[in-house]
Amino acid sequence: MTMSATAERASVCPMDCPDTCSLTVTVTVADERVVKVRGSRANPITEGVLCNKVSRYYPEFVHGKERLTVPLKRTGTKGAGDFAEIGWDEALDTIRDRFQAIIARHGAQAILPLNYAGPHGMLAYDSMSLRFFHKLGATVLSRRPLCGGIKDEAWRSVYGAAPGMPLQQIPLAKLVIVWGNNVTVSNLHLMSRLNAARKKGAKLAVVDPKRIKAAERADLYLPIRPGTDVLLAWALAVELERTGGLDRDFIAKNVLGFEEYMARAREWPAARAAEACGVPADDIRTLAAWYRDAAPAAISYGNGLERNRNGGSGIRAIAALPALAGKFGVPGGGILAAAGYSFPKSPDKLQRPDLVPPGTRTLNILDVSRHILDDALDPPIQGVFIYNHNPVIVHPDQNRMKRALAKEDLFVVGCEVAMTDSMRYADVVLPAATHFECADIYPAYGQQYLQRAEPVIPPYGKSLPNTEIFRRLAAKFGFGGPLFTASDEELIEDAIDGADARMQGVRPAAVPTGGAIPMTFGGEEPVLFRNVFPKTPSGKAELASEGLEQRFGQRLPSYTPVESAYPLALITPSSDKRISSTFGGVKACDATPLLDMHPADAKARGLADGATVRVWNDLGEVRLPLRITDAVRPGVVCSAKGAWFKTSDNGQTVSALAPATKADIAEGACFNDARVEVAAYG
Numbered sequence: 001m002t003m004s005a006t007a008e009r010a011s012v013c014p015m016d017c018p019d020t021c022s023l024t025v026t027v028t029v030a031d032e033r034v035v036k037v038r039g040s041r042a043n044p045i046t047e048g049v050l051c052n053k054v055s056r057y058y059p060e061f062v063h064g065k066e067r068l069t070v071p072l073k074r075t076g077t078k079g080a081g082d083f084a085e086i087g088w089d090e091a092l093d094t095i096r097d098r099f100q101a102i103i104a105r106h107g108a109q110a111i112l113p114l115n116y117a118g119p120h121g122m123l124a125y126d127s128m129s130l131r132f133f134h135k136l137g138a139t140v141l142s143r144r145p146l147c148g149g150i151k152d153e154a155w156r157s158v159y160g161a162a163p164g165m166p167l168q169q170i171p172l173a174k175l176v177i178v179w180g181n182n183v184t185v186s187n188l189h190l191m192s193r194l195n196a197a198r199k200k201g202a203k204l205a206v207v208d209p210k211r212i213k214a215a216e217r218a219d220l221y222l223p224i225r226p227g228t229d230v231l232l233a234w235a236l237a238v239e240l241e242r243t244g245g246l247d248r249d250f251i252a253k254n255v256l257g258f259e260e261y262m263a264r265a266r267e268w269p270a271a272r273a274a275e276a277c278g279v280p281a282d283d284i285r286t287l288a289a290w291y292r293d294a295a296p297a298a299i300s301y302g303n304g305l306e307r308n309r310n311g312g313s314g315i316r317a318i319a320a321l322p323a324l325a326g327k328f329g330v331p332g333g334g335i336l337a338a339a340g341y342s343f344p345k346s347p348d349k350l351q352r353p354d355l356v357p358p359g360t361r362t363l364n365i366l367d368v369s370r371h372i373l374d375d376a377l378d379p380p381i382q383g384v385f386i387y388n389h390n391p392v393i394v395h396p397d398q399n400r401m402k403r404a405l406a407k408e409d410l411f412v413v414g415c416e417v418a419m420t421d422s423m424r425y426a427d428v429v430l431p432a433a434t435h436f437e438c439a440d441i442y443p444a445y446g447q448q449y450l451q452r453a454e455p456v457i458p459p460y461g462k463s464l465p466n467t468e469i470f471r472r473l474a475a476k477f478g479f480g481g482p483l484f485t486a487s488d489e490e491l492i493e494d495a496i497d498g499a500d501a502r503m504q505g506v507r508p509a510a511v512p513t514g515g516a517i518p519m520t521f522g523g524e525e526p527v528l529f530r531n532v533f534p535k536t537p538s539g540k541a542e543l544a545s546e547g548l549e550q551r552f553g554q555r556l557p558s559y560t561p562v563e564s565a566y567p568l569a570l571i572t573p574s575s576d577k578r579i580s581s582t583f584g585g586v587k588a589c590d591a592t593p594l595l596d597m598h599p600a601d602a603k604a605r606g607l608a609d610g611a612t613v614r615v616w617n618d619l620g621e622v623r624l625p626l627r628i629t630d631a632v633r634p635g636v637v638c639s640a641k642g643a644w645f646k647t648s649d650n651g652q653t654v655s656a657l658a659p660a661t662k663a664d665i666a667e668g669a670c671f672n673d674a675r676v677e678v679a680a681y682g
């Protein structure tokens with residue numbers, strides 16, 4: 001047997017993950033197949049290491065049986081998955097004809113793009129696609145509320161669009177508080193920096209409802225009740241004040257709203273907060289003392305702790321701590337956050353929101369299923385174009401989304417890499433190229449290196465890059481001119497402001513592949529309050545926010561407990577197999593996720609380890625194998641999000657239990673406000 005020749009090519013991980021790793025991809029030369037994916041050192045953050053998810057599953061994701069390789073039209077009922085192959089011309093002509101019929105009857109706003117954050121390259125994420133929908137006059141989708149919007153809005157209310165601390169400064173810290181961030185699953189490259197800091201004597205504190213791996217190595221672990229983060233952060237502020245840990249000079253010079261903020265925080269001293277948060281008061285006092293005394297001291301908060309009704313308040317109150325304790329201004333101090341603001345992105349030039357006709361409505365992504373089912377909506381939604389998104393798996397109130405997409409008079413277009421559960425509802429399915437088959441440029445939201453990638457293989461089967469799909473669709477609609485014929489190279493030039501000093505004179509389309517450009521400020525890594533400063537209206541850290549008061553009535557953080565007849569809080573963090581729902585189609589992700597429950601809760605319900613249980617509330621029911629473990633606190637059950645319907649015996653996954661309610665700010669999703677009951681099944 002002869003080994004076929006292979007070549008190694010540089011790429012970048014496009015997943016919805018803060019790390020944005022640099023990759024070395026091994027491809028077979030003869031038939032251009034991806035056979036291996038490894039971490040590279042092109043981006044220093046990656047250190048040649050990447051997560052098991054991408055290294056194990058990516059080749060199957062590109063070439064596996066779920067991969068879409070040809071355009072399809074639906075031949076069976078919606079959701080059943082019966083399709084027949086068609087050509088690209090027929091697919092695009094069908095979309096044009098159906099959309100034009102809808103526009104003739106109801107206007108262009110009856111069409112809605114339904115997209116989220118599958119790939120994170122700026123071109124695939126949204127470039128030609130939004131130019132097309134904006135020019136069409138389609139309803140504008142507000143996507144951020146599904147994920148990321150609360151956190152971003154909360155950060156910006158305190159510090160504006162300024163970047164927080166870079167990941168590589170963590171080893172300088174003497175204390176790191178990891179707050180709601182499952183590092184080994186969702187922020188892998190923080191772990192090696194935490195280990196480096198600890199080797200030099202730093203303390204590690206973890207705040208999380210689940211005893212994650214990092215918690216097992218921590219010097220202090222606070223198993224907080226979901227949704228009470230704001231109370232813990234207030235109690236820490238009160239302790240700092242009580243024990244002389246406030247930096248009065250820094251506050252006088254750099255903080256707005258201090259007195260108002262502390263007046264509210266003082267309602268929650270350690271003893272009271274301890275009860276509500278479900279953690280020992282002494283541990284709160286210890287953490288406050290450590291934070292007061294450590295210099296530099298860093299906080300890393302994750303994605304997820306804000307997905308509840310108090311989520312914006314929780315992030316704001318955590319973000320206030322370094323301002324109160326004077327932890328900014330030194331490398332290794334502050335908060336790992338908002339790295340996306342390090343990059344000179346130019347989304348207006350790339351996506352052209354100026355093309356949106358005046359008066360066009362904007363709908364919150366969380367309300368899409370409700371709006372589709374609303375016959376009184378004027379104009380009604382008659383056409384939906386799903387791309388970079390798997391709505392039936394990831395939206396709250398999953399059953400409502402299924403009913404919406406199954407509506408017979410709704411024309412659904414899907415554009416995807418794999419035959420996801422959402423694609424099964426589409427009338428026309430367009431096969432999208434993976435990022436290994438496309439050119440793109442990659443900022444990041446968890447680190448501050450800009451990267452670019454070229455295709456490492458040609459588009460697989462008859463798939464096409466998102467940019468080319470929307471170029472062809474624009475041509476079908478007669479949208480001409482340079483905006484709609486722009487090449488990928490031209491789009492990359494539009495995506496990033498090449499004249500910005502951070503680009504060091506390098507054109508965006510000339511960023512070397514197999515390299516990475518660090519975003520610096522005055523030639524140095526960003527350090528908040530040293531070389532970057534809050535971009536708030538006052539130029540200070542704003543602990544009371546006029547902007548949030550005007551939009552959401554939230555001048556100060558607030559706390560509202562969840563009232564429910566269902567006794568258990570269900571949290572649905574990231575899985576160690578999937579990235580959101582990506583990779584849900586690969587063989588290794590076939591297993592039904594476990595439900596973790598504390599022994600006391602299992603005993604109270606007479607449940608045995610390994611039994612199948614039903615987990616339900618008024619929105620739905622999910623059947624899951626039970627794992628009894630003290631890694632979750634009493635009163636909380638936990639199951640990983642993102643599993644596909646093939647893991648379910650009744651077509652429902654954990655999103656079926658998540659309410660479609662809105663958080664305190666940003667109208668964001670409240671996945672972790674799900675309250676459920678659990679009983680034996682069968």
Ligand code: SF4
Nearest residue numbers: 013017020021050051
């Ligand atoms: S998912 Fe995250 S950790 Fe894994 S390879 Fe991609 S960027 Fe790296």
